[in-house]
Amino acid sequence: MSKPREEKYQAILHAATESFAEYGYFSCQVSKIAKLAGVADGTIYLYFKNKEDILVSLFRERMGRFVEEIRQTIGRYKTTRDQLVCIIRTHLKFMQENRSLAIVTQMERRQSNVEIREAITGPLRDYFQLIEQVLEEGVEKNEAVIADIKVGRQLFFGTLDAMISDWVTSEKPRFLEEVEDVVIDLVCSAFKLKGN
Amino acid sequence: MSKPREEKYQAILHAATESFAEYGYFSCQVSKIAKLAGVADGTIYLYFKNKEDILVSLFRERMGRFVEEIRQTIGRYKTTRDQLVCIIRTHLKFMQENRSLAIVTQMERRQSNVEIREAITGPLRDYFQLIEQVLEEGVEKNEAVIADIKVGRQLFFGTLDAMISDWVTSEKPRFLEEVEDVVIDLVCSAFKLKGN
Amino acid sequence: MSKPREEKYQAILHAATESFAEYGYFSCQVSKIAKLAGVADGTIYLYFKNKEDILVSLFRERMGRFVEEIRQTIGRYKTTRDQLVCIIRTHLKFMQENRSLAIVTQMERRQSNVEIREAITGPLRDYFQLIEQVLEEGVEKNEAVIADIKVGRQLFFGTLDAMISDWVTSEKPRFLEEVEDVVIDLVCSAFKLKGN
Amino acid sequence: MSKPREEKYQAILHAATESFAEYGYFSCQVSKIAKLAGVADGTIYLYFKNKEDILVSLFRERMGRFVEEIRQTIGRYKTTRDQLVCIIRTHLKFMQENRSLAIVTQMERRQSNVEIREAITGPLRDYFQLIEQVLEEGVEKNEAVIADIKVGRQLFFGTLDAMISDWVTSEKPRFLEEVEDVVIDLVCSAFKLKGN
DNA sequence: GATGAATGAGCATTCATTCAT
DNA sequence: CATGAATGAATGCTCATTCAT
Numbered sequence: 001m002s003k004p005r006e007e008k009y010q011a012i013l014h015a016a017t018e019s020f021a022e023y024g025y026f027s028c029q030v031s032k033i034a035k036l037a038g039v040a041d042g043t044i045y046l047y048f049k050n051k052e053d054i055l056v057s058l059f060r061e062r063m064g065r066f067v068e069e070i071r072q073t074i075g076r077y078k079t080t081r082d083q084l085v086c087i088i089r090t091h092l093k094f095m096q097e098n099r100s101l102a103i104v105t106q107m108e109r110r111q112s113n114v115e116i117r118e119a120i121t122g123p124l125r126d127y128f129q130l131i132e133q134v135l136e137e138g139v140e141k142n143e144a145v146i147a148d149i150k151v152g153r154q155l156f157f158g159t160l161d162a163m164i165s166d167w168v169t170s171e172k173p174r175f176l177e178e179v180e181d182v183v184i185d186l187v188c189s190a191f192k193l194k195g196n
Numbered sequence: 197m198s199k200p201r202e203e204k205y206q207a208i209l210h211a212a213t214e215s216f217a218e219y220g221y222f223s224c225q226v227s228k229i230a231k232l233a234g235v236a237d238g239t240i241y242l243y244f245k246n247k248e249d250i251l252v253s254l255f256r257e258r259m260g261r262f263v264e265e266i267r268q269t270i271g272r273y274k275t276t277r278d279q280l281v282c283i284i285r286t287h288l289k290f291m292q293e294n295r296s297l298a299i300v301t302q303m304e305r306r307q308s309n310v311e312i313r314e315a316i317t318g319p320l321r322d323y324f325q326l327i328e329q330v331l332e333e334g335v336e337k338n339e340a341v342i343a344d345i346k347v348g349r350q351l352f353f354g355t356l357d358a359m360i361s362d363w364v365t366s367e368k369p370r371f372l373e374e375v376e377d378v379v380i381d382l383v384c385s386a387f388k389l390k391g392n
Numbered sequence: 393m394s395k396p397r398e399e400k401y402q403a404i405l406h407a408a409t410e411s412f413a414e415y416g417y418f419s420c421q422v423s424k425i426a427k428l429a430g431v432a433d434g435t436i437y438l439y440f441k442n443k444e445d446i447l448v449s450l451f452r453e454r455m456g457r458f459v460e461e462i463r464q465t466i467g468r469y470k471t472t473r474d475q476l477v478c479i480i481r482t483h484l485k486f487m488q489e490n491r492s493l494a495i496v497t498q499m500e501r502r503q504s505n506v507e508i509r510e511a512i513t514g515p516l517r518d519y520f521q522l523i524e525q526v527l528e529e530g531v532e533k534n535e536a537v538i539a540d541i542k543v544g545r546q547l548f549f550g551t552l553d554a555m556i557s558d559w560v561t562s563e564k565p566r567f568l569e570e571v572e573d574v575v576i577d578l579v580c581s582a583f584k585l586k587g588n
Numbered sequence: 589m590s591k592p593r594e595e596k597y598q599a600i601l602h603a604a605t606e607s608f609a610e611y612g613y614f615s616c617q618v619s620k621i622a623k624l625a626g627v628a629d630g631t632i633y634l635y636f637k638n639k640e641d642i643l644v645s646l647f648r649e650r651m652g653r654f655v656e657e658i659r660q661t662i663g664r665y666k667t668t669r670d671q672l673v674c675i676i677r678t679h680l681k682f683m684q685e686n687r688s689l690a691i692v693t694q695m696e697r698r699q700s701n702v703e704i705r706e707a708i709t710g711p712l713r714d715y716f717q718l719i720e721q722v723l724e725e726g727v728e729k730n731e732a733v734i735a736d737i738k739v740g741r742q743l744f745f746g747t748l749d750a751m752i753s754d755w756v757t758s759e760k761p762r763f764l765e766e767v768e769d770v771v772i773d774l775v776c777s778a779f780k781l782k783g784n
Numbered sequence: 785g786a787t788g789a790a791t792g793a794g795c796a797t798t799c800a801t802t803c804a805t
Numbered sequence: 806c807a808t809g810a811a812t813g814a815a816t817g818c819t820c821a822t823t824c825a826t
Contacts, residue, residue, distance in 0.1 A: 435807055618816080792819105805809105
């Protein structure tokens, strides 16, 4: 009977996402997560080693899944332009549908605590790699012009990240989809992308 | 004798910058700042209301100065392109010269604690406004093509921010100047900037 | 089918002895005993009221048995000297053969927790009584000279106890039998025992 | 001004002695010690690393002083008999005057927790050495007959310890002085001491 | 103003015990 | 009877803040 176990694990992770998003990692007590998850404080420790482990697991699970999802979706597209558009759309859609996770991601990504940061950075690095790979192939295929792949990725990711950051901070945010096309255009002209 | 007072105030702020950068806001004890500043714990509270006030003041002072500096420098340039180049250069140079501040900025900007975030966001908003103003004028002067000013600013700032983020995280970072021209090119083509 | 019940009861008691000896009463979790006994945590509570009850039962059972054993063996000897020698031999042999129990006895006998101490002291008091009885008869039979029976018992028991304490603490202990004769001699001359 | 500091240190140590004696190390909360010492919980940690450090310091300080006291007093006596009598008297008197310390000593000496036991055993070993030295010289000077010095010491210390143990446990204890002469006699005849 | 010893609220974590299965 | 997941009371320790000197 491992269903209930997985269920409770996910419930705690979900509660943690919400709570971390609302209060921030340090200002959020474990008991708050427990209450929101509908379990006793001690129960948390049957599923996670400690408070830090909750945050780390949260990123590993959720962000890992996000990157995986993008990687798979992207396979359906051939041109660099379509692939980047796909990433932009998926990224914005995912964050919009997981606002709390987006908030936590924005907030906790830059922890000074080395161990936390390390664990968080993992899935992100995968994502960076994925983006850089698309850009690189774009250059090779002569579909894009980017003098420095890393900087290209920084522009691409940084732009999306700044959008999410604004959206997350904003009290009454526009739907991200509304501005999707604008970003796409901007990014395409930045990389001088062909095929449109 | 208000000089010593100002001096001690700055000493504490400097110590706080270094300490927050090294340990993060929450994991950095006030006593650590005091020791680094060479004052007693209690002395801190003669200059700051509380721990939070240190962080807030730090941003107000330092970031405020940064934005002011940019605002003034920018006056010397006429074309949108030159103005943006000026911002890029100043931004990267400033962060490079104030690595600890850059780290703190990266880390603490996205605190969930509302009061902290509010205070931090202030100077940033000024900066955003400045960028957006330049972009807007660029569009008006027909020097740039940007469908949505806010998204334009997000691309501009997000790119720089992602660069700083990478630079701050990296153990052995490239000098930011080395990639300056690449960013400039990318941004210029994103905005279809004239005059080059 | 009361045999399995008794078996499991003894298994838990055995596991508790080993665990208490290794970690001490307070630092030993019930779950550790359960694991060592090969039963579930909850099962413990089918056989014992609570953790304290395990310790108390342990003493009642094991120490009670020990005192009983001595009481019976002693019946075979007539002279005070022979009886004391018998006690010494049995005591040292028993402890040597039940090192974990010896450790627990040494450690937990002096709990401050009144209820625990009370329960533990019970079997010990029996033992003290037995010794004092032998000494008293020795005095009456003119075989020994002891001004104060209680102090005599303290010397007798205290000596054996200090030996066990050293033996238990020592990493590479001498066999207790090796020093048996020395103690016997010392005790005999302390009590000016006749008949040797 | 190190007087107040030393005073508070001693106050906490005193409070700890009383509290440990009443409740036992594990069952005594740090807050109980603080309250009895008349300081805040946090203050304890300005003087001691942690709870364990309190216990360890307590033994180091108090027991160390005890052994030192005995060592010095003993110098005034020449014959083995007088020296042993001196130890017996000092031991019993000290314990009688420091009942709580005696209780703690009895109780916590045999902790299973290795670190605690280690720290506690230190001063005790000194005491054992002192006793063994006296016995050894007694044998050399032909004033005593002891086949095995270690066993001799075990008899000597064990007897005193058992007396203290009884006295500590007893609700209405005899004054230890009342039985002093009896122990002295017993020990003297055990070691066949001359000069009486 | 400056100090730093003292404070005590606050919190992560443990673990004996329970109880639904 | 047996299980072991779940509970939640209990507690050692930290650290921002105060205040007597």
